[in-house]
Amino acid sequence: MSRFPGLQDAYLHHLDALLRQPQFRNAPRGHRSQEVLGAAFTLDDPLRRLVTHPARRTNLVFNFAEALWYLSGRDDLALLSHYAPSVTRYSADGTRLTGTAYGPRIFRHGPDALDQWAAVAETIREDPDTKRAVIQIFEPRELLVPDNPDVACTLALQFLLREGSLHAVAYMRANDAYRGMVSDVFSFTFLQEVMARQLHVPVGTYTHVAGSLHLYRPDVPGAARLMDEDACGESPTNRMPPLPEGDNRPHVAQVLDVEAALRTGALRLDADRIDALGLPAYWAHVVALFELHRRARAAEPATDLADVLPPLYRHLMYRRFPVLETAPSALEETDAAV
Structure with a gap:
């Protein structure tokens, strides 16, 4: 598995692979793309969760809005669409999101409204070596909804306390390498850090696994330009400040x-x-x-x-x-x- 200091190095590496050596070319639901299967990488420092390459023009406000939206447990469009109006096209009723709204599944999962976040934290406290601290996101019933515009891309998040640090693994059925991966890694490493601060332990590594890592054809020119441009004008650091200790x-x-x-x-x-x-x-x-x-x-x-x-x-x-x-x-x- 590839290891990188932070997200930007992983991002550029995988975009280059998708541009130069895609494993497959296909068009699920009519959307032409090129992909690799079973892509995985590890970030040594999850606080380096930003892409600061000048050609990318990262939307930091949206990144925070999405991560906080997850932590709020909400599924409404009002907050998220204000910072990214394009998300409205994934809503079946024009007011809420289903698959993309991970918050309700994290904090109120299933008919019993299970708080998976609290369950995971307690599981780790009771058995620091546990392999069971998993938050499930994807739900099988999503596949039964006719013409569902919003099926969860994320399968699960796993937290593992090892040698005193909290490591995380995100498992995705599919990940858009050019756009989605940037915001997904931001949000998942942010959740990892929030959990680590709550447990009063350091942040460990972050591992990202995607069944299909793909690049949509309309994004190929943008990805190619990004690879061709140098990083002149890049921020001197892409490491974010640490969260305060304790429950945030x-x-x-x-x-x-x-x-x-x-x-x-x-x-x-x-x-x-x-x-x-x-x-x-x-x-x-x-x-x-x-x-x-x-x-x-x-x-x-x-x-x-x-x-x-x-x-x-x-x-x-x-x-x-x-x-x-x-x-x-x-x-x-x-x-x-x-």
């Missing part, structure tokens, strides 16, 4: 309350108001990202808030949302009005 889920709930107020126009924030929330610095930075997304949509000045972010976050936000750098400052607007 109360902070997640508070952040999502603030996010909803920002998304619906009920709230605007500056650095002082974010400080007043009383959140740990890590989560205050996440709130700042949501506020910057609001400002980007409104073409409002942002340098005052962007400057308080970790350099990695600021770099990715300016690349993804150039308007944040170009929106006039309050002083410039005053000067222009004179």
Whole structure:
């Protein structure tokens, strides 16, 4: 199995393999793709979960929105579609997602509404060497839904405490290498880190296994351009700051309350108001990202808030949302009005 320091190295390696030496070419449900079967890789440092290559323009706000959506246990479109409108095409009723919504399956699985997260944490506490700490995602009944637009791509997540560190393995029936893998690895390593902090243990390695790792034909030109471009202008580090120690889920709930107020126009924030929330610095930075997304949509000045972010976050936000750098400052607007 291939090992990489972080996601970007694994991402570029597997895109190159799919471009140069695909194992198969096919068109499931009419979508032309090229694929390899049984792809697997290990990341030595799961906090290096970001692709910072300048050609990719990673959407950090969506990455956090999706991971927090999972941790909230929600299945509604309101939050996720605000940051990625294209997800609406996977909804059968226009209001919620089924297969993509891993949160309800993690925290309220099946007719008994089993909290798999709590069960896994307790299983590890009772037997640190256990191999049974598995969260099941895919459900067989999904295949029986006619013309189902949203079948879960993830089969299961497994957590293994080994030599004092929490390792994780994600098993996927299929993974879109160009787009989906970037957000999936972000979310799954984030869940791994949340679980590790809750258990008060270090984060170990992350292993990603995909039955079908594929590249859709419309994404081939973009993948080829990414491979051809050098990484000039890349962020000096792609390692994220560590989460606070302990159970972070109360902070997640508070952040999502603030996010909803920002998304619906009920709230605007500056650095002082974010400080007043009383959140740990890590989560205050996440709130700042949501506020910057609001400002980007409104073409409002942002340098005052962007400057308080970790350099990695600021770099990715300016690349993804150039308007944040170009929106006039309050002083410039005053000067222009004179």
